[in-house]
Amino acid sequence: MLKRAKVIILHRMPYSDSSLIVKGFCSDFGVQSFLVKSAKSKNCPFKSSLDPLAESEIVFHDSGKSDLHFIREASLIDWFPHLRKDLEKNAMAEVIAEILLRYLSAGPSQELVFRYTEKALQILDRGEKPQETLVRWMWHVADCEGYALSLHECVRCGAEIQNFPADFLFENGGALCQNCLGVLQPEHSPEFLADIARLSTREQLHNPRFLECEFFKYLKNHLGENREVKSYHWLQEVRNYAFCKTDS
Known part of the structure; x- marks a missing residue:
C-alpha cells in the first residue's frame, strides 16, 4: 500500500x-x-x-x-538553512530529533507533536526568541504525551494560582500555592517561578536554560527508559565553548 x-x-x-x-x-x-x-x-x-x-x-x-x-x-x-549555520541552534534541533527518535513510538498519529516540532524548527531557523524554543517544545510534548504539569492550579488543594506559584514541584506534577507551602522555603527562586508562569504566555523568559534543564529531566523520567541523550550533552558543550570564547 x-x-x-x-x-x-x-x-x-x-x-x-x-x-x-x-x-x-x-x-x-x-x-x-x-x-x-x-x-x-x-x-x-x-x-x-x-x-x-x-x-x-x-x-x-x-x-x-x-x-x-x-x-x-x-x-x-x-x-531550515539558517539553523544549520548556527552551532547552538543546530544542537538544539538535534536534541529535539533525538528525543523524538528515542521516546516516540511508531504507529499512532502524532499530528500535534509534529506541528509543535515543525514550529520549533521554524523558530530556530528564522523566528524570534530561539533561546526559548527547546524548553517550550518540551513543555508541549509533555502535555501531548499525557504528562502535563499544572501551572495555574495548586497540585495539592486545587486552588487557582494568582500571578506565579509559591513553589513548583516537578515530582508532584506542578505548582504549589502559598497556603500549601506554608512556612517552608520554596525550592525554586522567584525568577524561576515567574518563568514557569510565563510558559503558557508569549512573555519572554528570564532564564530559559535553567527551565530547560528541569524540563529535560522531567521529560526523560516520564517518557520511558531513562537513557542518555547524547545531543543534550553536546548542546551544553557548545554553550560552554561559546561562553568561554565570549569571556576571553
Whole structure:
C-alpha cells in the first residue's frame, strides 16, 4: 500500500555501499524507518529532501509485513538553512530529533507533536526568541504525551494560582500555592517561578536554560527508559565553548 506523509528527518545511517536507512517522524504515523536504495548515487532523485532535520513530503510503500518501508517519492518542504549555520541552534534541533527518535513510538498519529516540532524548527531557523524554543517544545510534548504539569492550579488543594506559584514541584506534577507551602522555603527562586508562569504566555523568559534543564529531566523520567541523550550533552558543550570564547 502506498502512503503519503509529511516527515521530519531525524537520522540516517548506511545500509550498504549504496543505500541508506532513514529514520523520520511522520505526522500521521509517528517515527518510521525507511530504506532508500541508491541514496549515495549522484543521480539519486531525493538529494537534500532526506537530509537530517529536513522537512519533506514522501510517498512510501507499506507492505504491512515489515517495519522497514521503501520510499518512492520525496520532495523537500523546508531545509531550515539558517539553523544549520548556527552551532547552538543546530544542537538544539538535534536534541529535539533525538528525543523524538528515542521516546516516540511508531504507529499512532502524532499530528500535534509534529506541528509543535515543525514550529520549533521554524523558530530556530528564522523566528524570534530561539533561546526559548527547546524548553517550550518540551513543555508541549509533555502535555501531548499525557504528562502535563499544572501551572495555574495548586497540585495539592486545587486552588487557582494568582500571578506565579509559591513553589513548583516537578515530582508532584506542578505548582504549589502559598497556603500549601506554608512556612517552608520554596525550592525554586522567584525568577524561576515567574518563568514557569510565563510558559503558557508569549512573555519572554528570564532564564530559559535553567527551565530547560528541569524540563529535560522531567521529560526523560516520564517518557520511558531513562537513557542518555547524547545531543543534550553536546548542546551544553557548545554553550560552554561559546561562553568561554565570549569571556576571553
